[in-house]
Amino acid sequence: MTSQTDVAIDPDRLNALLGQAVVEFGATVNAALVVIGDRLGLYRTLAAEGPLSAAELAKRTGTTERYVREWLGAQAASAYVEYHADAERYSLTAEQAAAFADESSPAFVGGGFQVAVGAAADLERIERGFLTGEGMGWHEHGNDVFDGCRRFFEPGYRANLLTSWIPSLDGVHGRLQTGGLVADVGCGHGASTMIISQGYPRSAVTGFDYHAESIARARGRAAEAELTGQLGFEIARADEFPGTGYDLVTCFDCLHDMGDPVAVARHVRSALAEDGVWMIVEPKAGDRVEENLNPVGRAYYAFSTMLCTPNAISQAGELALGAQAGEACLRKALTAGGFSRVRRAAETPFNLVLEARP
Ligand SMILES: C[S@@+](CC[C@H](N)C(=O)[O-])C[C@H]1O[C@@H](n2cnc3c(N)ncnc32)[C@H](O)[C@@H]1O
Structure with missing residues (x-):
């Protein structure tokens, strides 16, 4: 040889x-x-x-x-x-x-650098994970990861959520305009939750996240913005958030972080109203490694190694999807959790948007 x-x-x-x-x-x-x-x-x-x-x-x-x-x-x-x-x-x-x-520009990149530098600060801990297999929970990182993540994603949510992503879901825009019930699961600092509440002031919108510090920050940001809609934030895991009869459940850039996305899917299914919709926004990825060998895939594989995959491992589920899971893999988890009708409703260069119904 x-x-x-x-x-x-x-x-x-x-x-x-x-x-x-x-x-x-x-x-x-x-x-x-x-x-x-x-x-x-x-x-x-x-x-x-x-x-x-x-x-x-x-x-x-x-x-x-x-x-x-x-x-x-x-x-x-x-x-x-x-x-x-x-x-x-x-x-x-x-x-x-x-x-x-x-920071209000859709082209703003400061958040991307902040979350990258914040993730790199935990290099030793992640290196240890390579050797021991142990995970690292989202809550164990520093504030640059939490705040940087919000600032990284928010420009894209502002540019797309109300004008493209929600309108691309069958029947949802009308329901939320007249007053619907929305759960934003894994909401972090609540950027997406606040945008939905601002766009649909007649709807009751609650953001859930297992990370207490993020929920406190989301509440603080909502108070600073003096939002008047029916908006709340609660600490809860994605597989046990409270309430039923939701017209829309959303997961923004977080389903792949969860240790047991199938259990999350089962729980979302039980929480949805009849004809309710689950919108899953995930990093854009092809199903095969070779489809993701490009600048976007590179950034996401790296973030995934430092942040997403260690969090999923820390939650001891069977799957650690990672940020480049791809649609086929995501669909498999959704189907296993009871969602038989899944379609790609929208996409951007960075995200794919799935609409899932039981
Ligand atoms: C990459 S961040 C995305 C945050 C937010 N959705 C956004 O787009 O800005 C992933 C979020 O998922 C949350 N998370 C991770 N595992 C969770 C779980 N099992 N239940 C609820 N939230 C979880 C983390 O605390 C973190 O806020």
């Missing part, structure tokens, strides 16, 4: 690989700088007041010029900010501002 070291190295392929690696370890360390810039308002101030020199940006953000100068160099080399060499000043283009400075 030929060992790998006996095979001649192709210098062009090696150079291409090394070039990619340099870009990516630069990106990895710069991810922490993106989070710092987001937290300290460096991007926002540049967007609002640029072009600025390092000293001007530092003064306006109450930060230290020497750090800011280095940070700006890294951002300009990343093409995340523009450098004007003649004036020695930095600014953001409209596109850079949408991606880094405007």
Whole structure:
């Protein structure tokens, strides 16, 4: 048998690989700088007041010029900010501002960097999991994972939930307009729950999550937003949340995290009203590994290794679907839990939306 070291190295392929690696370890360390810039308002101030020199940006953000100068160099080399060499000043283009400075933009990526850096902080614990097989519950991570996850997903929910995803479900929009009952299961900080409540103020919407800290934060965010709809948040596991007669049960980017998605499906089935619908929003994925070997699949496989799969393992179920489960695998779990009518109702480059009925 030929060992790998006996095979001649192709210098062009090696150079291409090394070039990619340099870009990516630069990106990895710069991810922490993106989070710092987001937290300290460096991007926002540049967007609002640029072009600025390092000293001007530092003064306006109450930060230290020497750090800011280095940070700006890294951002300009990343093409995340523009450098004007003649004036020695930095600014953001409209596109850079949408991606880094405007949290309300559908293009905002700050949350993605925050959740990535938050996940990487638990590297040692996950490494141990590789050796021992032990899981790591969602609740054991730090706040950057919880807050970053909400900020990562919320722009997509704002762009799609009320205009595309709910209208794509058969008969649901009308029921919620006149006043329906909704359970948003695995709601985290409640971004999707609040959007549904805002869109359908006559409906009673409750967000459930097993993580007490997330539920407290969701309640706080709803109070800060002064929402007037019938909105509540309760601590509950997905396979035992209270109530029956729901017109709509939703699971946003969380079914694959659950240790026993079949038990969750059985419970959702028992909680739905007659003709009620379960909407499952999941990361977009093909059914085969080779279909997911692209930038989106890469990000999701990595998040899945650090966050989703360890959580599912920690809940000791039979399945740990992972974030790239694919529709066929999801359908199998739904069917085993009593949902015989499942269809893909909508999709985006990042998500697929399934409508499930018993
Ligand atoms: C990736 S986050 C998604 C949060 C939220 N749905 C969103 O889209 O922003 C996964 C959520 O599932 C919750 N979760 C995990 N296992 C759960 C379980 N067995 N029962 C209820 N919630 C669970 C976690 O606490 C976390 O809030």
